[in-house]
Amino acid sequence: MTECGRQPTMMIVENDPVRRARLLDLVQGQAAWVADLCDLAARTPGGPVVILAGRSCAGAPRSVVRRLCRNGGVAFICVGWELESGPIALDGIYSVKDDEDGSALAALIERCRTALERPEDRSPAQPGRVTSVVSPKGGSGKTSVAINVAIALAQRSSGPVALVDCDLAYGDVAINLGLNPAYNVYDAAQCAADGGLHQDQLARFLVRHQSSGLLVLTAPTEPAYASTISADNLVTVIEMLRETCEHVVLDTSSTLNDVSVALARTVDDAIVVTGLDVSNVKNAKLGLQTMALLGVPRERLHLVVNRSDADVRLDCTAAEAALGRTPVVQIPQQMDIPVSLVTGEPVVTSEPKSSAALSFAALAVWLSADPPGSGDSTD
Ligand SMILES: Nc1ncnc2c1ncn2[C@@H]1O[C@H](COP(=O)(O)OP(=O)(O)O)[C@@H](O)[C@H]1O
Ligand SMILES: [Mg+2]
Numbered sequence: 001m002t003e004c005g006r007q008p009t010m011m012i013v014e015n016d017p018v019r020r021a022r023l024l025d026l027v028q029g030q031a032a033w034v035a036d037l038c039d040l041a042a043r044t045p046g047g048p049v050v051i052l053a054g055r056s057c058a059g060a061p062r063s064v065v066r067r068l069c070r071n072g073g074v075a076f077i078c079v080g081w082e083l084e085s086g087p088i089a090l091d092g093i094y095s096v097k098d099d100e101d102g103s104a105l106a107a108l109i110e111r112c113r114t115a116l117e118r119p120e121d122r123s124p125a126q127p128g129r130v131t132s133v134v135s136p137k138g139g140s141g142k143t144s145v146a147i148n149v150a151i152a153l154a155q156r157s158s159g160p161v162a163l164v165d166c167d168l169a170y171g172d173v174a175i176n177l178g179l180n181p182a183y184n185v186y187d188a189a190q191c192a193a194d195g196g197l198h199q200d201q202l203a204r205f206l207v208r209h210q211s212s213g214l215l216v217l218t219a220p221t222e223p224a225y226a227s228t229i230s231a232d233n234l235v236t237v238i239e240m241l242r243e244t245c246e247h248v249v250l251d252t253s254s255t256l257n258d259v260s261v262a263l264a265r266t267v268d269d270a271i272v273v274t275g276l277d278v279s280n281v282k283n284a285k286l287g288l289q290t291m292a293l294l295g296v297p298r299e300r301l302h303l304v305v306n307r308s309d310a311d312v313r314l315d316c317t318a319a320e321a322a323l324g325r326t327p328v329v330q331i332p333q334q335m336d337i338p339v340s341l342v343t344g345e346p347v348v349t350s351e352p353k354s355s356a357a358l359s360f361a362a363l364a365v366w367l368s369a370d371p372p373g374s375g376d377s378t379d
Helices: 017-026 037-041 062-069 103-116 142-156 173-177 185-193 199-205 223-228 231-244 258-266 278-293 316-323 336-343 355-368
Strands: 009-013 032-034 049-053 074-079 093-096 129-134 161-165 215-217 247-251 269-274 301-306 329-331
Touching (some): 009 017, 017 032, 037 062, 049 103, 062 074, 142 161, 142 173, 142 247, 142 269, 142 301, 161 173, 161 231, 185 199, 185 231, 199 231, 269 278, 278 301
Parallel strands (some): 009 032, 009 049, 049 074, 129 269, 161 247, 269 301
């Protein structure tokens, strides 16, 4: 949990690459981007977020913009176009000329950021969202994605965020974050098995990643403990974390077993990570199918392409066609990601302005959003 006010995330929505590059330039690269407004609106981002909607969004229906802003904490800036006026005034919508030097836009962004930068209390009655990070392929980047997106969520959430290492035999969240805790998920699952797991006890089993405030339940230190943790007890632990945390992120193993089946039935959202080589894409397809068979609805399954710019790869469009969906974000290959194994500081905290960190921030915005169908979108 961040003790200070939450920093608004900047998002650019523009499908024209030249205009998008210009907007990115105007904000010194400090923004994540998506091409399509409807994709973003389908999930209604939770604040605080400043959305710069470029000219490719012109003509967007008011209902779409209204849906985007409905949770508050969102500033929506139409750059070079205006939203058609309607019967109801919409809060947090601005228009600005697409001027040469971008000074009007810069001033407006600053005003919006200052207005949005305030702590907000989350209603304790609302259960947290559980998101797993999955891939049938080892080495595809599950742990890196889970850690970085969990920290990006912690940076933008007002409530606590927890990361659980569910790769029970070979989990390496602890080594990636430089943690050496006295307790781990084995202790929590044992207490759950004995019927004696309480919130205060669970809190003792969590370790805090100092620079981000992320709460972590690490994997057992010995692979032999994995088989002693039942799927039911692990789910009990996760459900208890959901009661006190705004988000619970699960790193997982590539194995399909009773634990992975139980987790698939527990989560609200699942991120399927893939690289762009043929075998990764083939396995990601199987992973998406498996999650769907286990009952995760299509709109709760999110594709993330990792190492999107690696040398040996398929064209992203070919991969999208094979997988039947567009990735939510693409994460470039970046040396700062493996470097966290040495420093214990993931790229979102060590290099927050890098393109990988911005992709993780965009993914966190996506996951903080209301899922489709969770509210009224009429105008
Ligand atoms: N985008 C990336 N750029 C560079 N290295 C990466 C990237 N994603 C993951 N890695 C590195 O690849 C290795 C495997 O990633 P990891 O997240 O542990 O995969 P998994 O959990 O799926 O087995 C790690 O050393 C990690 O640091
Ligand atoms: Mg892993």
